[in-house]
Amino acid sequence: MDRESIYSHLTRKGVSRRDFLKFCAGAAATLGICSSSVPRIAEALEKAQRPSVVWLHFSECTGDSESVLRATKPTLSQLILDIISLDYHETIMAPSGFAAEKSLQDIIRNKKGKYIAVYEGAVPIKDGGVYCCVAGRSAEQIVKEVSAGAAVNIAVGNCACFGGVAAASPNPTGAAGIKDVIGGRVVNIAGCPMNSENFTATIVHYLTFGTLPDLDGNGRPRFAFGKLIHNNCERRAHFDAGQFVRKWGDEGARQGWCLYEMGCKGPMAYQNCPTIKWNGGTSWPVQAGHPCIACAAPSNWDTAYPFYQRLPEVPGAGLTATADKIGLGVAAAAAAGVAAHAAIRYVNKKKCNPEKGEDKDNG
Amino acid sequence: MKPVYVWEFPVRLTHWLGVLSIVILSVTGFYIGSPFMHATDAESLITAHMRFIHFTAAYVFTVSLILRMYWWFAGNRYARLSQFIPTTAERLRNIRKTAKFYAFCQGNLPYTPGHTGLAGLTYTFLFLLYLIEITTGFAMLSVAHGGGAVWTLFGGWSLSLMSVANLRLMHHLIMWVIWVIVIIHVYTGWENDIVERNGLISSIFSGYKSLDE
Numbered sequence: 001m002d003r004e005s006i007y008s009h010l011t012r013k014g015v016s017r018r019d020f021l022k023f024c025a026g027a028a029a030t031l032g033i034c035s036s037s038v039p040r041i042a043e044a045l046e047k048a049q050r051p052s053v054v055w056l057h058f059s060e061c062t063g064d065s066e067s068v069l070r071a072t073k074p075t076l077s078q079l080i081l082d083i084i085s086l087d088y089h090e091t092i093m094a095p096s097g098f099a100a101e102k103s104l105q106d107i108i109r110n111k112k113g114k115y116i117a118v119y120e121g122a123v124p125i126k127d128g129g130v131y132c133c134v135a136g137r138s139a140e141q142i143v144k145e146v147s148a149g150a151a152v153n154i155a156v157g158n159c160a161c162f163g164g165v166a167a168a169s170p171n172p173t174g175a176a177g178i179k180d181v182i183g184g185r186v187v188n189i190a191g192c193p194m195n196s197e198n199f200t201a202t203i204v205h206y207l208t209f210g211t212l213p214d215l216d217g218n219g220r221p222r223f224a225f226g227k228l229i230h231n232n233c234e235r236r237a238h239f240d241a242g243q244f245v246r247k248w249g250d251e252g253a254r255q256g257w258c259l260y261e262m263g264c265k266g267p268m269a270y271q272n273c274p275t276i277k278w279n280g281g282t283s284w285p286v287q288a289g290h291p292c293i294a295c296a297a298p299s300n301w302d303t304a305y306p307f308y309q310r311l312p313e314v315p316g317a318g319l320t321a322t323a324d325k326i327g328l329g330v331a332a333a334a335a336a337g338v339a340a341h342a343a344i345r346y347v348n349k350k351k352c353n354p355e356k357g358e359d360k361d362n363g
Numbered sequence: 364m365k366p367v368y369v370w371e372f373p374v375r376l377t378h379w380l381g382v383l384s385i386v387i388l389s390v391t392g393f394y395i396g397s398p399f400m401h402a403t404d405a406e407s408l409i410t411a412h413m414r415f416i417h418f419t420a421a422y423v424f425t426v427s428l429i430l431r432m433y434w435w436f437a438g439n440r441y442a443r444l445s446q447f448i449p450t451t452a453e454r455l456r457n458i459r460k461t462a463k464f465y466a467f468c469q470g471n472l473p474y475t476p477g478h479t480g481l482a483g484l485t486y487t488f489l490f491l492l493y494l495i496e497i498t499t500g501f502a503m504l505s506v507a508h509g510g511g512a513v514w515t516l517f518g519g520w521s522l523s524l525m526s527v528a529n530l531r532l533m534h535h536l537i538m539w540v541i542w543v544i545v546i547i548h549v550y551t552g553w554e555n556d557i558v559e560r561n562g563l564i565s566s567i568f569s570g571y572k573s574l575d576e
Contacts (some may be wrong), residue, residue, distance in 0.1 A: 043418060079383025181376075187367075228506065231509070232509065238405070239410055240408045240410050241404075241409065241411075242398060242400060242402035242403065242408070242413075246401075250468055261397070261398060267507070268506055268526075296575055299526075303526030303528050304411045304526075304528060310531075312528045312529065312531075312532050313529075313533065314536070323535045323536050323539075324397070324535075326536070326539070327535070327538070328539070331542050334542075335546055341550070342550065343555065345558075
């Protein structure tokens with residue numbers, strides 16, 4: 001079974017040649033590569049064996065697994081589980097207890113340098129890693145052991161990529177992203193949760209070309225995180241026009257106007273949500289009427305907060321002070337100070353300047 | 364009293380380009396920060412125009428600042444860098460005397476044909492604020508383009524120091540600080556003009572101050 005190619009596995013599962021080619025074309029489109037490479041992808045997947053995947057969970061909500069498993073339509077997402085051999089995944093695998101631990105050890109030992117390691121969730125490293133332990137070992141120990149023998153390390157979701165909500169200030173457990181724990185090359189499929197289309201496309205890229213896709217400065221694949229959400233947003237025309245939602249449920253909200261004034265972080269967030277969308281291309285947050293929260297940006301819980309305001313709070317100025325209230329206050333104080341200064345000068349001049357004024361006139 | 368040519372043309376030009384662009388940048392920037400006008404139909408392009416004007420004014424402002432900084436080295440003795448950053452004991456004494464005058468401790472403003480020591484120091488601080496505004500502004504602009512020269516010059520390194528949201532907050536708060544300085548600047552200019560009777564206000568139009576030399 002293990003030696004079976006992806007294509008024969010798919011045909012055995014009842015996937016037609018036509019659907020297989022559609023899948024290849026979909027992957028090429030997501031990767032943003034030329035359609036002439038579709039035959040190359042198809043050829044590679046016909047020959048390639050399903051790569052063995054170890055999927056580990058740490059401090060997280062299993063949202064990324066949900067993202068992968070929820071797909072119901074015959075799209076890329078549904079086929080993920082068919083192009084990979086998911087040999088270890090704590091949420092969905094059959095074995096438990098010692099049997100589960102044995103299957104993990106078997107993969108690490110027998111498929112050294114060949115398996116793909118996928119990490120979901122942050123790694124709490126404070127206090128010896130006591131805040132997240134699986135089978136008596138800390139998340140940090142597990143990550144270090146599994147990553148050492150992996151062909152590719154992929155962090156899925158913002159917790160695994162950058163620490164996510166677990167690492168939000170004050171980060172009591174010392175949660176960190178995978179790359180911070182193991183160093184080296186980690187592919188960050190960021191997002192909360194990650195978009196499973198981006199995950200599949202990354203795997204297809206690896207199987208077809210033998211390399212990982214081009215990554216940006218945050219370790220995120222450029223094909224998925226190379227473009228600003230704001231620049232591809234379907235509501236962008238309303239932004240340029242000056243039509244904004246100003247209150248939940250107002251006329252603008254009903255008309256589908258721009259969510260900029262509601263704190264949308266689309267102008268600072270990079271992801272392919274507007275083009276790939278979610279749940280098999282059904283919708284995405286802004287289409288559904290909610291502002292973007294920059295969920296794929298590093299430490300977005302700290303840097304994109306408050307989610308429903310344009311400007312962050314001024315540090316140290318209390319909870320309700322806005323930059324403009326402070327600014328206006330300081331400017332008004334300056335104006336008042338200037339007026340007071342002029343008044344004092346005027347009074348002083350009247351009091352003690354008669355001779356001086358004459359001096360000046362004479363000079 | 365005789366007229367002395369103090370402010371050369373590039374000094375006056377960059378001064379008024381600065382005034383114009385700061386007013387335009389503040390109004391359009393305020394809109395970008397929190398839109399105070401709302402379109403009634405989808406055909407209008409309010410935000411697009413506001414952004415276009417803001418970015419154009421930003422380029423004018425930047426070029427004008429570069430020209431003024433060049434004049435630190437090419438201009439007359441009232442325009443030079445030494446008028447801004449005090450390096451001599453005489454300038455330091457001037458700062459102390461000017462401060463005393465404004466604090467009502469001493470009757471007279473020290474005789475200074477160009478900028479007083481305190482004014483020069485304030486403008487140094489103001490220029491620093493300008494540089495921060497330019498850096499944070501272009502850094503935010505480069506986010507929309509994600510690469511290129513603007514990103515290399517301003518975006519990449521400043522975004523490694525702080526998030527876009529904090530850049531935006533800084534850009535916004537410094538605008539207010541600049542306006543505080545503008546208020547004080549206009550007032551002291553007016554006050555000096557009255558107390559010293561040196562034609563300071565008209566000098567920024569004509570270039571000439573009337574001084575007893």
